[in-house]
Amino acid sequence: MTNHIQNANETESQVISFAEAFELINPHLYTVEERIRAQAKSFDPAVEGYVSYVCGAGGKRLRPALALLSAGATGKITASHVDLAVILELIHIATLVHDDIMDGAELRRDQASANAKWGNAITVLLGDCLFAHALRLSTNFSNSDICRRIADAASEVCSGEIIQTQRRHDLKLSTADYYRIIEMKTAALFTAACELGAFISEASPTVIGSLKTYGTKLGVAYQIYDDILDLAGNEDESGKTLGTDLQKGKFTLPVLLMLQSGKDVGELREILLNEDSERAEALTQMLREAGTIDAAKKIAERLIGECLEQLNGIQDNRYARGLRSIPEHLRHLLSKL
Amino acid sequence: MTNHIQNANETESQVISFAEAFELINPHLYTVEERIRAQAKSFDPAVEGYVSYVCGAGGKRLRPALALLSAGATGKITASHVDLAVILELIHIATLVHDDIMDGAELRRDQASANAKWGNAITVLLGDCLFAHALRLSTNFSNSDICRRIADAASEVCSGEIIQTQRRHDLKLSTADYYRIIEMKTAALFTAACELGAFISEASPTVIGSLKTYGTKLGVAYQIYDDILDLAGNEDESGKTLGTDLQKGKFTLPVLLMLQSGKDVGELREILLNEDSERAEALTQMLREAGTIDAAKKIAERLIGECLEQLNGIQDNRYARGLRSIPEHLRHLLSKL
Numbered sequence: 115m116t117n118h119i120q121n122a123n124e125t126e127s128q129v130i131s132f133a134e135a136f137e138l139i140n141p142h143l144y145t146v147e148e149r150i151r152a153q154a155k156s157f158d159p160a161v162e163g164y165v166s167y168v169c170g171a172g173g174k175r176l177r178p179a180l181a182l183l184s185a186g187a188t189g190k191i192t193a194s195h196v197d198l199a200v201i202l203e204l205i206h207i208a209t210l211v212h213d214d215i216m217d218g219a220e221l222r223r224d225q226a227s228a229n230a231k232w233g234n235a236i237t238v239l240l241g242d243c244l245f246a247h248a249l250r251l252s253t254n255f256s257n258s259d260i261c262r263r264i265a266d267a268a269s270e271v272c273s274g275e276i277i278q279t280q281r282r283h284d285l286k287l288s289t290a291d292y293y294r295i296i297e298m299k300t301a302a303l304f305t306a307a308c309e310l311g312a313f314i315s316e317a318s319p320t321v322i323g324s325l326k327t328y329g330t331k332l333g334v335a336y337q338i339y340d341d342i343l344d345l346a347g348n349e350d351e352s353g354k355t356l357g358t359d360l361q362k363g364k365f366t367l368p369v370l371l372m373l374q375s376g377k378d379v380g381e382l383r384e385i386l387l388n389e390d391s392e393r394a395e396a397l398t399q400m401l402r403e404a405g406t407i408d409a410a411k412k413i414a415e416r417l418i419g420e421c422l423e424q425l426n427g428i429q430d431n432r433y434a435r436g437l438r439s440i441p442e443h444l445r446h447l448l449s450k451l
Numbered sequence: 452m453t454n455h456i457q458n459a460n461e462t463e464s465q466v467i468s469f470a471e472a473f474e475l476i477n478p479h480l481y482t483v484e485e486r487i488r489a490q491a492k493s494f495d496p497a498v499e500g501y502v503s504y505v506c507g508a509g510g511k512r513l514r515p516a517l518a519l520l521s522a523g524a525t526g527k528i529t530a531s532h533v534d535l536a537v538i539l540e541l542i543h544i545a546t547l548v549h550d551d552i553m554d555g556a557e558l559r560r561d562q563a564s565a566n567a568k569w570g571n572a573i574t575v576l577l578g579d580c581l582f583a584h585a586l587r588l589s590t591n592f593s594n595s596d597i598c599r600r601i602a603d604a605a606s607e608v609c610s611g612e613i614i615q616t617q618r619r620h621d622l623k624l625s626t627a628d629y630y631r632i633i634e635m636k637t638a639a640l641f642t643a644a645c646e647l648g649a650f651i652s653e654a655s656p657t658v659i660g661s662l663k664t665y666g667t668k669l670g671v672a673y674q675i676y677d678d679i680l681d682l683a684g685n686e687d688e689s690g691k692t693l694g695t696d697l698q699k700g701k702f703t704l705p706v707l708l709m710l711q712s713g714k715d716v717g718e719l720r721e722i723l724l725n726e727d728s729e730r731a732e733a734l735t736q737m738l739r740e741a742g743t744i745d746a747a748k749k750i751a752e753r754l755i756g757e758c759l760e761q762l763n764g765i766q767d768n769r770y771a772r773g774l775r776s777i778p779e780h781l782r783h784l785l786s787k788l
Contacts, residue, residue: 157606212579218573235553235616238575242549242609245579249586250602258590261598263586269494272579277497279572298495345470405562 128226128435132443135436139182142191146178146199152246153204164232164240165247168211169204171223177202179305180332180440184311184325186433198264202307207267209275209401210247211241216279217362260310267306274298282363285383289370291335296341301333308437313450324424324435331421336413339448341366346398346407346451357394360386367413369397371406411448413426418445466771469780472773476519479528483515483536490584501569501577502584505548506541508560514539514644517777521648521662523770531651533603534591539644539714542605546612547548548578553616554699556742583696597647604643611635619700622720626707630671638670646670647772661761662774668758669778669786675751676785678703683735683744683788694731697723704750706734708743755782 136143154166185195213219214227215234221227229237249268252261255438278295281287308329312322335400344359345368365386367372373379382400385393401407418441428434473480491503515536519773522532549562550556552571558564566574589598615632618624645666649659681696682705698701702710702723710716719737722730738744755778765771 158610158614160617163612164613181598209579212575215575234571236613238549238552238578239609239613239616241575241579242582243544243606245582245612246586246602246606250599250606253590253595253599253602256595258593258595261595262587262590265583265590269580269583269587272576272583273495273498276494276501276573276576276580279576280497358488359759 128430129226129442130432130435130439132439135183135439136179136437137431139179139186139191141314142196142199143175143178145196146175146182146203149196149200150203150207153200156247157243157309160391161240161243164228164236164242167231168228168240168244171225173203173207175203177206177303177363180304180307180329180437181311183281183433183436183440184308184329185315187326187431187437188312188317188321188430189315192314194255195311196313197251198307198314201248201252201264202204202267202303204244204251205264206272206303208241208388209271210246211244212274213340215241216395217358240371247430251261260313263306263313264311267302270298272304274300274302278364283387283389284365285386287365287370289367289374292365292367293346297330297334301330302332304336305329321428324427328421328424328437331417331424332444335414335421335441335444336369338410338417339451342368342407342410342414342448342451343402345369345394360394360397362390363389368406372401372404373411375406377404388400407451411430411451414448418442418448452633459769463765466779467769467772468775469776472520472776473516475769475773476516476528478535479519479533480512482516482533483519483540486533486537487540487544490537493584494580495653498577498580501565501573502581504568505544505565505577505581510540510544510560512540514543514640515667516639517644517774518648519659520770520773520777521645521666522652524765524768524774525649525658526652529651530591532648534588535597535644535647535651538585538589538601539640541581541588541602541639542601542608543666545578545585546573546608547583548581548614549769550612552578554695560576571644593614597650600643600647600650604639609638609692611637611639615701620724620726621686621702622710623705623721624702626704626711628709629702631705633674634667634671636712638667641670641673642666658765658778661764665758665761665774667763668761669781672751672754672758672778672781675704675747675754676781676788679705679744679747679785679788682731682738697734698726700726704747705743708746709738712741712743714741750788751785752782755779 130138130183150169151166152358153161153169157165181195181199181202185191201350210222211228214222215229215237219227220230228240245268249265255261265335274295278299281291281295309326312325340360344356345366347356349356369382369386372382384399396449421441422438425438466476487506488503490506491499494502513586518532518536518539519528522528548565551559552566552574556564557567565577582605586602589601592598611632615636618628642663646659646663649662678696681693682703684693686693705725709719722734758778761773762771762775
């Protein structure tokens, strides 16, 4: 009995928090940050300022963190892992730059968006430059499989975004379509970060496969959370403008679950098709009453469980515990919605 | 004497026309065309239609032709050369797709532009998809130098376009700036086509260098020609809408030469800054009188001469003659302006 309690305590002490996970890889993340900021210098002086602005805007650097933790969980964090982290974040930045054009967004991370600052023409090209540059950097890997995998992930992100844009305002969008879209547009870079982090460490195919699946499940769960946040979150707490998906005609999981529920959805359809942002609260209320916000949360929680299961076959170390802390943190965030 | 005439005839018969050069590589160009059209199938079914539309729109396929002729001039045209041709054309198509957004163009090669058909949001993403896909294909080269060189060229094209966009309406743009911009935005892919065509054939560094310079000079001369055409061409003959650079605030060589001439340019500045498209004819007249259209033609002709000189060190064969025919054809087009 004593023994059992001891074991439980030992297990307890092995759990590290989300903040501790970032702490663990902090020196490497610092290098990644420096490297991202330094990329501007490899552009023509006339272009440098633009690149420097969008690369210096900060961000959660979640993709670099996943690459570095996957690296540490499967071996030593090397310069190649740092390269991978930089490249994936640059691709992410390029897609954000283009996203802001499409959404007509004025702000990005508390500073004027590139399109608000310089107009759409320069911003389209700026995203292209970052994109080409990131893929150029990826050709430095001696193993061209890595480069190919990165280009594939980039292509998947863009394809996912196309499908999402194409299906705006589409009441016939199924939950299967939704999962496919978010797996492409969000999870593709999470997947590549974890898979390639392990691949560069020369982990076994089984371990690479587990981390790949971990990345995909985490990415999908994260996007479901972010979509629920947009519907049901608190603006002050989340620090972002919410309710924007409704305005953009982006139908997310709680909405789709209600549309498919077979219940009377006349009023829901009306709100959705009128993009009536003043009725965002009524929409949230309706979804809460129908139970589809809770249902979407359950789906995300199930994915988080499956994501954590992938780590069971990975040898335990601090970085593996760091990987564990990310879905755990997401579970905590979900519980607050 | 008879001998001399015979030699002259022999030399004469070795000259091939622009049309004959394309004829020479026609089977390979056909494969390139098929491959370009087939690319759509490697995308998600939801994205395929968009890719298929922009890839099937045709075009001069000048970059593929340069890659194939450079290949034939330095060895045998191989599957790798065809890959190169496909990749460079896909990058070119991606940049055209984004150009049309920036210019708000309604038509592209006699069909509705992608942005006119599906709006800017989808079109930004479509360009990104093509771009990522082209760079993905380039990772199939076993030599990663080729892949890197292609990504560099793509990055250069985008940087050149950024600088051009940034310097619109800028009366302080120098001719040096202009050359730099067109060397990046237009010549970079010409250069890569010729250089890599020879590189894949494992030509000597000298030959690779000569073809690289040939591509750059040709690209710059071609853009100067295209810019003069916009000012002084005939719409019916050229089959395109002219006078658009003035409207976009793009100051090209004849304009810049006049601005730098030290002559009284008050009226010129007024037309340029008012973007008064109705005064396009007055602008052309003014530039003709100032002699700067002729001066720009002379500069392009000099570049064509330098471009042809690069071929002197290349062993003569039908493909080398095909390469010769391209600047010669450009010289002919220039003479008609």
